[in-house]
Amino acid sequence: MxxxxxxxxxxxxxxxxxxxxxxxxxxxxxxxxxxxxxxxxxxxxxxxxxxxxxxxxxxxxxxxxxxxxxxxxxxxxxxxxxxxxxxxxxxxxxxxxxxxxxxxxxxxxxxxxxxxxxxxxxxxxxxxxxxxxxxxxxxxxxxxxxxxxxxxxxxxxxxxxxxxxxxxxxxxxxxxxxxxxxxxxxxxxxxxxxxxxxxxxxxxxxxxxxxxxxxxxxxxxxxxxxxxxxxxxxxxxxxxxxxxxxxxxxxxxxxxxxxxxxxxxxxxxxxxxxxxxxxxHDVLPLDDRPVWQLSRPALRGSPTGRSRYVYRPPVSHLPIDVCPPHGPRGFTIVATIDVPETGNETDGALLNRGSGNGGYAMFVLGGHLVFDLNRFHHHTQVRSPRPLPAGRVRVGASVHDTGAGLGVVTISIDDLAVASAELGPLMRTLSSLGMDIGRANAPVCSDYVAPFIYPGVIRELVFEIAPTAVPTRADVEHVARVEMGVQ
CATH class of the missing domain: 3.40.720.10 (Alkaline Phosphatase, subunit A)
Known part of the structure; x- marks a missing residue:
């Protein structure tokens, strides 16, 4: 050849x-x-x-x-x-x-x-x-x-x-x-x-x-x-x-x-x-800044042009291009679920973003609400002290920026905080593999295996991103590097 x-x-x-x-x-x-x-x-x-x-x-x-x-x-x-x-x-x-x-x-x-x-x-x-x-x-x-x-x-x-x-x-x-x-x-x-x-x-x-x-x-x-x-x-x-x-x-x-x-x-x-x-062929004007070419502001109505996302399962796998783009900022996940009656199977993924190489997940294990953050194989996990009650329940996980790029996560049941943990540095992106709701096609941690389908009913899952200032150059450069890697 x-x-x-x-x-x-x-x-x-x-x-x-x-x-x-x-x-x-x-x-x-x-x-x-x-x-x-x-x-x-x-x-x-x-x-x-x-x-x-x-x-x-x-x-x-x-x-x-x-x-x-x-x-x-x-x-x-x-x-x-x-x-x-x-x-x-x-x-x-x-x-x-x-x-x-x-x-x-x-x-x-x-x-x-x-x-x-x-x-x-x-x-x-x-x-x-x-x-x-x-x-x-x-x-x-x-x-x-x-x-x-x-x-x-x-x-x-x-x-x-x-x-x-x-x-x-x-x-x-x-x-x-x-x-x-x-x-x-x-x-x-x-x-x-x-x-x-x-x-x-x-x-x-x-x-x-x-x-x-x-x-x-x-x-x-x-x-x-x-x-x-x-x-x-x-x-x-x-x-x-x-x-x-x-x-x-x-x-x-x-x-x-x-x-x-x-x-x-x-x-x-x-x-x-x-x-x-x-x-x-519309190549001009030339721009040699990949960070800006790949990080233009989201257009009105585009999947990433908002701060609040509402999902009502069943929902297909969400690729990274349409996932909430929270970056190194705080975010809140609140799910309204129907927990099976006592004695029935209760365990499953509510949200799983990323994979075993990096990401985070909110799931039910042994009847308890769990949030796991996987920072490149280093895990921080927080677990509710008591099992979830049967019936309609609101469960949540809130990640807050405590300053200097560090974070803390708090999980809640029916809007009452039940446990929290320090997360360490907040990463701009932990994975390019997207997100699943109600299942885990690529488990974030070893506590469960795919597909880990939630056996109850997820009525609604709301994902909200904390307000942020104008993105820094580091934020924009990071998005560009990730985009080039996804190609």
């Missing part, structure tokens, strides 16, 4: 040689990559199960299967890698001694890990840089298409340029369906991609269009007629000071031979074309 004679670029900035790592760093890095390899093998096996089923029902020949990646290998694991990813997104450095102690957790439900830059670079070899960047390591990804009835080739490699925006036009072309110009009375934006269908019969032929821009967080790139201009951007630096590089991809797959100095006119035309494409 990589052309013969392709040059190998230098290591990406910040990546040490394997021999330069100490024993702990090597053990941790090796286990993280082993876990990634295992998950990749698992994914391959599941795709195989799907293909076997299609064979079994005789649908393989006329089924289009597309396997692709959304971007190059991730750089969000940092220089060492991370065991609990949300720690990294809050600027908490991975403790290597802890990582070695928990090495066997990697790849299991007690970890939320990401490999270090070195393995990310290896995964992108021979391409430069990573996801988020516009060099090859960020934007050049595999695409495998199988359609026995419509593609005669078997195992051939197509060298034509294609982009993710070409997938939908390709499928519409195959189906003979035109993209709608109006939906529900609203004019639709035209599709920017082009069909790849002609490459199914002529894999050497290129696209009808030969130009594609790239941009992310100020990093820019342009593909045009086999050439690529690309600029790596340092956040906060003047965009006009970025250095544009020029590569002839037809002969320089790995973008190793910068021709900008020897081809100044071509470089200038490519940069001018990038600005034209950026203007045509």
């Amino acid at each position: 990589v052309p013969a004679g392709t040059a190998l670029p230098d290591r990406n900035p910040g990546v040490d040689a394997w021999a330069a790592l100490d024993e702990r760093e090597r053990r941790f890095a090796a286990r993280l990559q082993e876990s990634f390899a295992a998950f990749l093998e698992h994914t391959d096996a599941q795709i195989g199960r799907l293909v076997d089923f299609l064979d079994e029902i005789g649908a393989t020949d006329n089924t289009i299967i597309i396997v692709m990646s959304d971007n190059g290998a991730s750089q969000e694991g940092g220089a060492r890698g991370v065991l609990d990813e949300m720690k990294f997104f809050q600027g908490i450095e991975q403790d290597l001694d802890e990582a070695i102690e928990r090495l066997d957790d990697v790849g299991g439900p007690e970890s939320h890990s990401n490999y270090p830059w070195g393995w990310s670079m290896a995964g992108n070899t021979p391409l430069k840089r990573y996801k988020q960047n516009t060099h090859g390591g960020g934007v050049r990804s595999p695409l495998v298409v199988q359609w026995p009835k419509g593609i005669d080739a078997r195992g051939d490699i197509c060298g034509a340029f294609g982009h993710a925006i070409d997938i939908t036009p390709t499928l519409l072309d195959v189906l003979g369906v035109d993209a709608p110009t109006v939906v529900n009375g609203l004019a639709q934006q035209p599709m920017h991609g082009a069909s790849l269908r002609h490459t199914f019969t002529d894999p050497i032929d290129g696209l009808g269009r030969t130009t594609q821009y790239f941009e992310m967080f100020g990093h820019r790139g342009l593909y045009h007629d086999g050439w690529k201009a690309v600029a790596h951007h340092e956040a906060g630096a003047a965009l006009d000071d970025d250095v544009w590089e020029l590569y002839h991809l037809a002969s320089d797959y790995s973008e190793c031979h910068d021709l900008a100095a020897s081809e100044p006119e071509r470089t200038r035309h490519m940069v001018e074309r990038w600005w034209a494409e950026a203007g045509r």
Whole structure:
């Protein structure tokens, strides 16, 4: 797949040689990559199960299967890698001694890990840089298409340029369906991609269009007629000071031979074309502040544009994008429930947010109301001294900011405080895995197992976020880091 004679670029900035790592760093890095390899093998096996089923029902020949990646290998694991990813997104450095102690957790439900830059670079070899960047390591990804009835080739490699925006036009072309110009009375934006269908019969032929821009967080790139201009951007630096590089991809797959100095006119035309494409496709104005791009104020009516949330189960799993965004602030959870009569099963989750790697939960265990905060495997738990009475009951948990970023939680029964505990530092985010009400698909603590469905009735659950001042820069930067990690 990589052309013969392709040059190998230098290591990406910040990546040490394997021999330069100490024993702990090597053990941790090796286990993280082993876990990634295992998950990749698992994914391959599941795709195989799907293909076997299609064979079994005789649908393989006329089924289009597309396997692709959304971007190059991730750089969000940092220089060492991370065991609990949300720690990294809050600027908490991975403790290597802890990582070695928990090495066997990697790849299991007690970890939320990401490999270090070195393995990310290896995964992108021979391409430069990573996801988020516009060099090859960020934007050049595999695409495998199988359609026995419509593609005669078997195992051939197509060298034509294609982009993710070409997938939908390709499928519409195959189906003979035109993209709608109006939906529900609203004019639709035209599709920017082009069909790849002609490459199914002529894999050497290129696209009808030969130009594609790239941009992310100020990093820019342009593909045009086999050439690529690309600029790596340092956040906060003047965009006009970025250095544009020029590569002839037809002969320089790995973008190793910068021709900008020897081809100044071509470089200038490519940069001018990038600005034209950026203007045509609503890329402008440029903003190299990911913290602001990913943390714009919530629009009126959006799920996160409020401070009070009312849920009336049954409610499906809530992804993080629609969960109450309380950050490192106080919040209150109050549930109105019908507790089963004495002698019946009473235990179950009322609310479970996060997983065993971090989060919090309010649940009933042994008939008692319990609140558990899991701060990266360090638990604070508070429990009511007496069991809940049968019948209609209001139960709650209130987290208050006591100052200096510290918190305390108080649980209540019928609006009467019954127990409290100090929580320590309030975290901006403990998990990116969302929230369940009335069940726990990913238990926050080991006191119960999934799905831990509450056997009584949850009439209503109200989640209220304490008032806050204007978000600090740290708040906004944190949200951006989490958003990039969720991608």
